Amino acid sequence: MSPESRPATSATPTPAQPRGKALVVDDESTTLLILQGLLRKEGFATVAASNGVQAIESFERESPTMVFVDVVMPGMNGFEVARHIKKRAGKRFVPILFLTAITDENTLAECIAAGGDDFLTKPISPILLRAKIMAAERITHLYETVQRQHHQLLFEQQLARQVYAKTLKDNTIEPGEMFILQRPASVFSGDLVLVEKSPSGALHVLLGDFTGHGLAAAIGALPAVDIFRSMTSRGYSPPEILSEINRKLRSFLPTGLFLAVVFVRLHQDGQAFSVCNCGLPEVMVVDGQTAKIKHRIPSLCLPLGITSRFNGVRMNPVEVNPGDRIIIATDGFVEVKNADGEFLGNERFQSLLENGEPEKIFERLVLGLDDFLGETPLDDDVTLVVLPCEGHKSMDTRNVLFSLPDGTDDQAAFLETGSGDWEWNTTVKSTLLKTIDLAPVLLRNLTDLLCIHDQRHALFTVISELLNNAIDHGLLGLDSRIKDSPEGFIRYFEERSNRLAALTEGSIHISFQGQAEAGHGWLRIRMEDSGEGFDHAHWQPPKTRHNLYGMRGLHLARGLCKHLTFEGRGNIVKAVYVW
Amino acid sequence: MNPDKTRKAVLVFDADILMEQVMQDLDLFREVLKAFQTDIPAHFSQIREGIATGQTGLAYRAAHSLKGAARNVGALELAELTGELEQRLQDENLEADTVRLIVDAEAAMDRLCVQLDVLGL
Numbered sequence: 001m002s003p004e005s006r007p008a009t010s011a012t013p014t015p016a017q018p019r020g021k022a023l024v025v026d027d028e029s030t031t032l033l034i035l036q037g038l039l040r041k042e043g044f045a046t047v048a049a050s051n052g053v054q055a056i057e058s059f060e061r062e063s064p065t066m067v068f069v070d071v072v073m074p075g076m077n078g079f080e081v082a083r084h085i086k087k088r089a090g091k092r093f094v095p096i097l098f099l100t101a102i103t104d105e106n107t108l109a110e111c112i113a114a115g116g117d118d119f120l121t122k123p124i125s126p127i128l129l130r131a132k133i134m135a136a137e138r139i140t141h142l143y144e145t146v147q148r149q150h151h152q153l154l155f156e157q158q159l160a161r162q163v164y165a166k167t168l169k170d171n172t173i174e175p176g177e178m179f180i181l182q183r184p185a186s187v188f189s190g191d192l193v194l195v196e197k198s199p200s201g202a203l204h205v206l207l208g209d210f211t212g213h214g215l216a217a218a219i220g221a222l223p224a225v226d227i228f229r230s231m232t233s234r235g236y237s238p239p240e241i242l243s244e245i246n247r248k249l250r251s252f253l254p255t256g257l258f259l260a261v262v263f264v265r266l267h268q269d270g271q272a273f274s275v276c277n278c279g280l281p282e283v284m285v286v287d288g289q290t291a292k293i294k295h296r297i298p299s300l301c302l303p304l305g306i307t308s309r310f311n312g313v314r315m316n317p318v319e320v321n322p323g324d325r326i327i328i329a330t331d332g333f334v335e336v337k338n339a340d341g342e343f344l345g346n347e348r349f350q351s352l353l354e355n356g357e358p359e360k361i362f363e364r365l366v367l368g369l370d371d372f373l374g375e376t377p378l379d380d381d382v383t384l385v386v387l388p389c390e391g392h393k394s395m396d397t398r399n400v401l402f403s404l405p406d407g408t409d410d411q412a413a414f415l416e417t418g419s420g421d422w423e424w425n426t427t428v429k430s431t432l433l434k435t436i437d438l439a440p441v442l443l444r445n446l447t448d449l450l451c452i453h454d455q456r457h458a459l460f461t462v463i464s465e466l467l468n469n470a471i472d473h474g475l476l477g478l479d480s481r482i483k484d485s486p487e488g489f490i491r492y493f494e495e496r497s498n499r500l501a502a503l504t505e506g507s508i509h510i511s512f513q514g515q516a517e518a519g520h521g522w523l524r525i526r527m528e529d530s531g532e533g534f535d536h537a538h539w540q541p542p543k544t545r546h547n548l549y550g551m552r553g554l555h556l557a558r559g560l561c562k563h564l565t566f567e568g569r570g571n572i573v574k575a576v577y578v579w
Numbered sequence: 580m581n582p583d584k585t586r587k588a589v590l591v592f593d594a595d596i597l598m599e600q601v602m603q604d605l606d607l608f609r610e611v612l613k614a615f616q617t618d619i620p621a622h623f624s625q626i627r628e629g630i631a632t633g634q635t636g637l638a639y640r641a642a643h644s645l646k647g648a649a650r651n652v653g654a655l656e657l658a659e660l661t662g663e664l665e666q667r668l669q670d671e672n673l674e675a676d677t678v679r680l681i682v683d684a685e686a687a688m689d690r691l692c693v694q695l696d697v698l699g700l
Contacts, residue, residue: 074640124600
């Protein structure tokens with residue numbers, strides 16, 4: 001048999017897949033040669049060093065993925081080399097395998113103590129070497145996976161924190177109108193405070209406390225914030241918003257994760273508010289005059305995200321006077337624990353509320369919390385909102401541009417004859433009025449048809465006031481004079497929901513005509529209800545502040561419209577809104 | 580104590596030991612043996628120098644390396660003698676016996692070189 005035809009033996013195996021670079025450190029050349037030879041057969045590129053200094057240089061220069069170091073060497077011994085290399089590797093995992101002819105247990109233990117990951121005894125057994133390389137590679141792989149996942153986790157936490165912070169910081173409310181304290185227990189808080197004004201000028205405040213912190217809370221917060229913002233700005237009522245958040249969380253959140261909330265709707269004049277407490281501690285109202293707690297609104301609903309059907313959400317109307325303060329806090333506040341393991345508790349909380357000027361409640365609570373807590377870290381997120389009951393600015397009507405299209409100076413003629421690009425007629429039966437809030441639905445369609453995002457707030461006021469008038473006075477026959485006092489205001493709304501529930505017949509016919517172009521346009525609204533109507537000939541704007549509640553909305557609508565008239569027996573209203 | 584009397588007769592050279600380690604790679608086998616022969620004189624001179632100058636540490640490390648190399652290549656007789664030498668140097672035993680052991684090791688080394696030469700390695 002000629003040398004050429006000799007069959008391949010194990011002496012010349014095909015090189016394995018490339019699997020990294022091995023640094024071999026030994027002062028003795030036969031070991032260097034044998035080990036390098038074997039490693040090459042395993043698919044490694046090899047670098048050799050015959051002493052410690054060379055080894056460290058090679059490590060820096062070549063960035064090997066595995067290191068083999070002889071223990072007994074002149075100069076720096078193997079243990080020192082290993083320590084240097086581990087330090088220089090930093091967060092990169094580079095397995096170090098010691099080579100030793102010494103097999104006593106102490107030496108082997110010392111190998112591991114010095115940062116070695118394994119050892120090989122000399123003379124080297126190729127089978128053992130292969131097994132140890134595979135073991136080292138498995139550890140490296142595991143380490144890299146853990147590192148990658150750790151980085152991913154940190155990245156995601158960072159991301160969640162940014163998103164969460166950004167989402168919550170977007171509150172558009174002017175500073176000074178309310179006071180908010182947020183103390184997170186961990187990386188970021190599982191609490192959220194949302195504030196938004198509805199198109200009618202009411203202030204919506206939502207304080208939420210997620211079970212759990214961190215990523216889990218952020219996941220739930222995103223849809224909650226989104227729903228709160230968009231539904232509030234489109235004029236939906238708090239029960240509808242809560243119900244939608246509940247529905248979303250229910251489908252989003254895993255079992256066991258839920259959101260306790262307090263939803264407050266403060267009317268524009270600051271003299272009445274309604275609240276829904278779903279699983280948070282009592283909402284307190286402190287009287288601006290007597291500095292005593294005058295209302296407590298306990299939780300009457302389940303937190304959001306627990307039941308699939310979120311029925312029976314009722315906003316409890318509460319009468320307040322300007323100067324009163326509404327205090328909402330998460331349970332983290334009264335459950336704050338100091339260094340002695342003592343809770344802050346309800347008694348301390350209440351004495352902080354009542355002992356002092358009502359204007360300083362927020363400061364007192366914050367200082368009281370700090371005094372009580374000392375240096376002790378929080379174990380739950382603490383969030384506190386103090387909301388002064390004061391009239392606040394409604395949407396800025398000064399920005400609404402009033403001008404008629406060219407050649408339409410004659411208002412009356414325009415109202416009667418002008419025809420627009422489109423017309424939209426709809427009849428709504430009383431049964432539908434019980435289940436849906438019509439104003440946001442109408443507004444959304446109009447916004448799309450007319451491209452009038454900047455007019456949305458004013459237009460919403462007009463439409464919702466006209467609708468309220470048609471429903472309350474037309475279909476339900478309510479007398480708006482009930483609303484002449486704050487107590488009556490609350491009675492009015494109770495009466496309204498009772499009558500609406502009992503309503504079986506009646507309808508409202510609504511007709512829109514309009515035209516819009518380049519940011520300007522007009523909208524003609526006609527609403528006819530099937531009710532009794534009223535004596536519109538004697539309808540006058542309210543003159544005094546005493547008549548704060550009755551028919552106020554209608555006058556607001558008239559102020560926003562170019563033209564507003566009643567016809568028929570008072571059951572038909574026509575309005576023209578121009579921008 | 581005369582080391583000769585207590586020592587069993589061992590093979591000067593067992594080629595299978597290195598062959599197994601290099602996985603029957605004849606080229607690598609030759610390369611290792613060549614490096615071994617090249618390095619040996621330096622190891623011996625370090626052992627002698629260390630003993631002469633009282634640097635037993637230096638002598639010990641050289642003996643340790645030599646023993647390791649001898650074991651790697653299957654130079655069994657040399658490995659046994661240098662192993663014994665390494666132990667004595669580690670114990671800082673510099674008696675006449677130890678020096679005698681160096682001479683024995685050098686003789687074993689010569690026998691090995693003759694064998695390798697005969698084998699054409």
